[in-house]
Each structure stands twice: as structure tokens, then as C-alpha cells.
Amino acid sequence: MASVTTIASHPTSAFISTPEFSRLSQSLHSSLRQRRCSRKSVCGTISASIDLKPPPYALNALEPHMSKETLEYHWGKHHRGYVNNLNKQIEGTELHEKSLESIILASYNKGDILPAFNNAAQVWNHEFFWESMKPGGGGKPSRELLELIIRDFGSFEALIQEFKLAAATHFGSGWTWLVCKCCVCSTKTHDQTI
Numbered sequence: 441m442a443s444v445t446t447i448a449s450h451p452t453s454a455f456i457s458t459p460e461f462s463r464l465s466q467s468l469h470s471s472l473r474q475r476r477c478s479r480k481s482v483c484g485t486i487s488a489s490i491d492l493k494p495p496p497y498a499l500n501a502l503e504p505h506m507s508k509e510t511l512e513y514h515w516g517k518h519h520r521g522y523v524n525n526l527n528k529q530i531e532g533t534e535l536h537e538k539s540l541e542s543i544i545l546a547s548y549n550k551g552d553i554l555p556a557f558n559n560a561a562q563v564w565n566h567e568f569f570w571e572s573m574k575p576g577g578g579g580k581p582s583r584e585l586l587e588l589i590i591r592d593f594g595s596f597e598a599l600i601q602e603f604k605l606a607a608a609t610h611f612g613s614g615w616t617w618l619v620c621k622c623c624v625c626s627t628k629t630h631d632q633t634i
């Protein structure tokens with residue numbers, strides 16, 4: 441696992457309503473509290489379920505590059521749905537006490553995919569996606585990363601062009617990844633690079 445950036449490709453996306461977002465926002469602080477006390481926690485309540493981790497910034501913080509509505513949809517609806525579905529799937533199973541990464545690896549089952557894999561992988565993908573961005577972020581990388589990009593793509597600009605092309609021409613929903621081996625690959629909806 442060594443991805444350095446991602447871009448979402450969800451061509452069938454629609455946006456949720458503002459009233460729904462208000463309810464989601466109210467649950468944000470509650471989610472943060474639960475996150476501190478979940479799974480292997482020593483602070484009291486142990487809920488052996490996967491948390492819905494909020495993006496590490498306000499949902500409008502990436503504007504104008506990514507709209508608040510986009511985050512409302514992909515975090516508040518997509519990401520939340522995958523978390524809820526995964527928790528239902530692992531309830532009472534041997535996956536129940538495992539970390540998200542362990543669930544992904546176990547449910548991938550050496551390529552013989554188990555039912556929990558799709559939801560677990562999409563939870564990880566979305567978490568990684570939020571954490572790959574920040575307000576005021578982006579721009580040209582420096583030092584070793586830039587050297588690797590130039591080595592494998594010719595220039596930073598060429599990478600951007602290839603990355604956009606891979607995302608825009610990927611059929612259906614999915615993700616486009618840049619991994620440390622410095623190649624661009626696209627994965628189907630739930631697949632990812634762990």
C-alpha cells in the first residue's frame with residue numbers, strides 16, 4: 441500500500457439535500473467522539489464496529505476545487521452507507537473484532553472475494569481519499585517524489601495529463617491511483633490497492 445494520491449470517479453453521482461447534510465453535520469462531533477473510544481479502545485465503551493471517519497476538514501473546505509455538495513454525497517451518503525453495510529455484514533462473524541485493513545485482507549481471501557470485501561474496501565478507499573486532500577493543498581511535489589515522477593512520466597505535467605485521462609476514460613465508477621511504483625492504474629468500483 442503506497443498510494444500517494446487518488447481521484448474519485450463516480451459518474452453516476454447525485455447530490456443529497458441540504459437538510460440531510462444538516463443532520464449529518466450534527467452527527468460529525470458524535471462520530472469524532474466515537475472514534476476515540478472504539479474497537480481496541482481503553483477509554484470505556486468498546487464498540488467492535490467500523491467507524492464513519494469524517495474528513496479532517498470542513499466539508500466546504502476544498503471549494504472551489506471540490507464542492508461541499510460533492511463531499512456531502514461521497515462522505516455523508518457513500519462512505520456512510522459502506523460503513524453501515526459493512527457493520528451489518530461482520531456482525532457476529534470472525535471479522536467482527538478485526539481492524540478495517542485486516543477485514544480487507546481477510547475478505548479478499550486470496551482473490552476469492554468474500555461478501556464483506558466490497559464494503560470494507562470502499563470504506564478504506566473513501567478514508568484514504570479524504571486524507572489525501574487538504575485545504576490549500578496540491579501543487580507540484582518536490583525532491584524525491586518529483587524525481588520519481590519525472591523518471592517515470594517525463595514531467596509532472598505529463599503525470600497530471602495521464603492521471604486525468606485515466607480517470608476520465610475509466611468506464612463506470614471506480615478510482616484512479618498513483619502508487620509509489622509511479623504508475624497510474626484504475627480499479628473497479630470497490631477494488632483498491634492494499
Ligand SMILES: [Fe+2]
Pocket residue numbers: 448450513514515518519566
Ligand atoms: Fe464515493
